[in-house]
Amino acid sequence: MNARIDVTGLAAGYGGSPVIRGVNFSLAPGEILAVLGPNGAGKSTTMLSLAGLIGRAAGTVTIDGTELSAGHPRRAAKQGVVLVPDDRSLFTTLTTTENLRLAATSREKVGEVLDLFPRLKERLKVPAGVLSGGEQQMLAIGRALVQDPKVLLIDELSMGLAPVIVESLLPILRTVAQTGVAVVLVEQHVSLALRTADRALVLAHGEEVLAGSADELLADPARIEAAYMGATHAA
Numbered sequence: 001m002n003a004r005i006d007v008t009g010l011a012a013g014y015g016g017s018p019v020i021r022g023v024n025f026s027l028a029p030g031e032i033l034a035v036l037g038p039n040g041a042g043k044s045t046t047m048l049s050l051a052g053l054i055g056r057a058a059g060t061v062t063i064d065g066t067e068l069s070a071g072h073p074r075r076a077a078k079q080g081v082v083l084v085p086d087d088r089s090l091f092t093t094l095t096t097t098e099n100l101r102l103a104a105t106s107r108e109k110v111g112e113v114l115d116l117f118p119r120l121k122e123r124l125k126v127p128a129g130v131l132s133g134g135e136q137q138m139l140a141i142g143r144a145l146v147q148d149p150k151v152l153l154i155d156e157l158s159m160g161l162a163p164v165i166v167e168s169l170l171p172i173l174r175t176v177a178q179t180g181v182a183v184v185l186v187e188q189h190v191s192l193a194l195r196t197a198d199r200a201l202v203l204a205h206g207e208e209v210l211a212g213s214a215d216e217l218l219a220d221p222a223r224i225e226a227a228y229m230g231a232t233h234a235a
């Protein structure tokens with residue numbers, strides 16, 4: 001496979017104690033991977049480590065074959081790995097336009113994002129803090145996309161949103177992937193995530209306990225349930 005991101009034996013944690021161990025996956029341009037697992041499984045820790053916000057205790061990560069800098073969020077972003085964090089991290093007193101322009105690599109990128117999210121075009125002069133939850137999530141994803149990512153990491157897109165809003169946002173990730181971006185999606189809504197993704201991996205207690213194609217896993221909910229309980233399966 002022509003990997004856009006290749007993660008091998010990733011371990012990371014906080015204050016010297018590893019939380020995740022032995023996480024492996026490869027993703028080609030245009031693919032979507034769902035990272036699933038129960039609370040505390042290490043999903044966010046995986047994302048924070050890939051984005052350089054916490055260090056790497058072990059393992060290698062490459063982007064288009066080049067080693068990704070560890071523990072340096074700005075360098076990771078320059079290499080094309082951009083995170084939409086679960087708290088969305090918007091500048092709430094700045095307007096939609098200002099949030100996008102501050103992050104953008106070019107004006108064209110802002111235009112592309114506004115074409116992807118027409119709703120934001122109607123809210124350009126509104127402070128981010130006044131937007132609805134769904135609009136804030138569009139803006140958070142937009143802020144990541146204007147940085148022209150090769151790998152887009154999205155932590156809990158559905159956080160605090162009504163299922164109907166989540167259902168309307170997830171297909172946009174497929175549109176983004178079709179431009180060649182590899183998308184890694186951490187999600188609590190298992191079936192929504194599997195319907196959006198090409199492949200999935202399930203973490204439990206910081207380790208990979210199940211991996212497979214999204215279609216395969218959707219067809220076999222008992223395997224997912226067992227994995228959530230921490231049982232290990234062959235891929």
Ligand SMILES: Nc1ncnc2c1ncn2[C@@H]1O[C@H](COP(=O)(O)OP(=O)(O)OP(=O)(O)O)[C@@H](O)[C@H]1O
Pocket residue numbers: 014019037038039040041042043044045046
């Ligand atoms: N800043 C931190 N310092 C110390 N331990 C942390 C920190 N953040 C998370 N942890 C611990 O790391 C483990 C994994 O947490 P993480 O947030 O990665 O899990 P998660 O799978 O994303 O869970 P959730 O779905 O609840 O967000 C948990 O035991 C958590 O308490």
